[in-house]
Every structure is written in structure tokens, then in C-alpha cells.
Amino acid sequence: MTDSATEQQAPTPVFDPVKLETVNAGKDYPMEPEEFKKLFEHNCYCEMAHINKNGFPIVTPMFYVVRNGEIWVSSIRKHRHKVMDLENNPKVSVCIHNDGANLRHQKAILVIGHAEVSTDDPIMREIHWAILDKYWSEVKGEEQRQVAFDAIHTPLRAVIRIVPDKTLNWDFGKMINAYTPGVWFREAYDMSAKFI
Template structure:
């Protein structure tokens, strides 16, 4: 995919698969996300295996894919290290760089309103590497 196609694809899909590395090996979980400003924004429960893994080792791999039949398959893999943005857990303190991702997330998943539940916090992945595929082009 071209960079513009990657942006469009990540903006339209709803679920990603996040892989972290823990003391017992790999751990993979699905999450909702926001693609904003060239970064993948993830909100994670701070009392989760994923959060514990990323506090020990911030390296992450994320896959977003779509399609059922072979000729429809397409996707994007993003790799890099995450950083925490905002308070942990998130309670609603004003954090200007979270305004865009939170509104985008709210518009996509929660009817336009983002709630701070005191259980989640934000992670930002600015990918070091992006790999994409689109079998529709074959």
C-alpha cells in the first residue's frame, strides 16, 4: 500500500491485534485504536497483562487486517515502542495532545463522548517500521 492507502486503511478499520512480550513469552490481544497524527493510539487497562508487559518492555507489534477471501486480504503491521501519554490511570486531566485521539476514539466507538473511567491510560506508538499488503492488487 502507498502511505496514503495505509492512512486511509488505518482510519477505516476498527480493531487491531496487539502483541507484547511478557516473562512467559508473547501475549496478543485485540483492541480498539485511533490512528491520528502518524501514530497509533491505544487505550489500555492499566491493571492488565498487556500494560505490565509494556512497562517492562515497551516494544510492540500491531496488526490491522481485513478481508475474507484470498484476493481481498490486506493489512498493516506496525512495529516500534510505545510511550505513555497523560496520567495513569486517565481521569480527565487536560492533556492537549490527547484531545485529537480521544475525540476520534469517541466518534468511532462511543457515540462522540469519551469517558475517563480511572482504569485506562493512553499509549502512543509512532511506528519505527510499517509493513503493508493488499492482495487485491495481485
């Protein structure tokens, strides 16, 4: 008898959507406070959703910074519809997340709120310098930094402050680690062995 014949075969996973749908990721598996702060303030992946003039949701990747616990982004006022759409309908949601390449480390923050558009120059300067420092840290020297800043800080731009009404977050890795038999693939399947 060969070794492979004596090995026990892993059971075929049987997905149980009814039990899985009872999981409330945000309530049952929130991020730890220090993880939330790190992801919220220092992450680079961010998408913002707004409603266009035809009532469709539009999702756009954005550069963002956090100031005093609030999300700020920058956008072009002319030649883009985003600012005009937000002035007509300020409802917005923002998702900040890690790259999600490893299932055990997927984390996300969802902010639902309203957008406030500003063209106030001192505020725009602060936000644009912060975006430059966060996303283009490889730009060194005052002359190069000023050139990069001038490319961002133009008269055609506005900054957008996200005023949160509700914030949700979840740690998908906790869902995997807290696996209870039957929630994911019934009792026969060992979820922990699959994603190590």
C-alpha cells in the same frame, strides 16, 4: 455424448511452495498510497502484540485511532498486565487489516516499534474522545456521549502511543491479480477463475 462429457475438466491444483516462498508480499505487492491511508486511519480491525513478564507474545484486539500519523490505543492500568508489561518491555507490533472476507481484497499493515504509556489527562481525553467517535458513532446527543466517555475515561486507564521503527504493508489481491504461471499452482491451473 452429454454436455458434461464434452466439457473440459479443470486440472487439479498442484501447490508449489518453493516458488510461493520466494514471494515478498510487502516488497512486491504493497498497497497503493491512498489505500494505505484509508486502511491505516479509518479501519477498525487492529491487534497489538507485546511481550509478557514470562517472555511470551500476547496478542490483543484493540480499539485504535491515528493522531499525527501515530497509532494510539487505550488500556486499563490496573487489573490488566498489558501496561505493566509494556513499561517493562516496550517492544510492540500492531497489525491493522480489513476483515479479509474476500481473498482479492485482503490488505494489512504491520507496524513494529515501541510503546510509550501516558496518563496525561489532556492526551487521554483527546484519545478517548477520538475512540468514542470512531467506534461508537451511533451514540448521539451530548448527554449520551458524555455517559459513554465517562465509561471509557477512568482513573484506571492509560493511553499507549506506538512509536514505529518499521512499517510494512501488503495487498494480497495484487498477488492474486499478478499471478504468473507456476507461482501458485503451476502453469495448468487458472487461478483467476477460482476466486472471481
